[in-house]
Amino acid sequence: MSGPVQGSGIRELSPPDLARPSDALGAHQPRQDGRHAAEWSGSAPPTNLGCTVSAMAEENEWGLRPLGPSEVSRLRGLAAAVAADLARSGLVISGQQNQYRETSAGCLRVEVDEFDDAAGGIWLHWEVHPSLRKATSEAPRGQRFDDPVIASAGRIHERMASTILSMLGALGYVAEPSDDDYRPFAIKVLSAST
Secondary structure: OOOOOOOOOEEEEOOOHHHOHHHOOOOEEEOOOOOEEEEOOOOOOOOOOOOOOHHHOOOOOOOOOEOOHHHHHHHHHHHHHHHHHHHHOOOOEEOOOOHHHHHOOEEEEEEEEOEOOOOOEEEEEEEEOHHHHHHHHHHHHOOOOOOHHHHHHHHHHHHHHHHHHHHHHHOOEEEEEOOOOOOOOOEEEEEEOO
């Protein structure tokens, strides 16, 4: 997955730009369901994306309609607050081009899905060490479907999701485990508590 794609509705956040969520435009990556993913790289936003949130009001070719500009702004602000609070709590927050993703023992991705459907919103994903990600993806390719590394990775993701959910509650956020097949073990942030 690489290269810019126009008309994205998903953003992923990482430092140091957490204080500037409105600048969070990054490279776009298509998914199988017609959504796109993008992550902050910590650098200035690209200027050649050819789209703005207000220009994305029409449905895309998969029938997905972007959220309105005020809701996008609210989600980005909430996502930046969540990422900052979790970083202050000791979690490493990662972006696709952030050095932590390839070298850290574990890190958290913050994703903002800006489409107006049940899958839209703020998603948190735990990333295991790159060596475990590699071993987990190589096992099925090698027809080793009962490889213990697959079960271990699943248990790690389950426990980290539970831990992150508990941390969010302690920080005053309302969140729930994912029921999205494209986001197994993710946490969906619903709101900050009032």
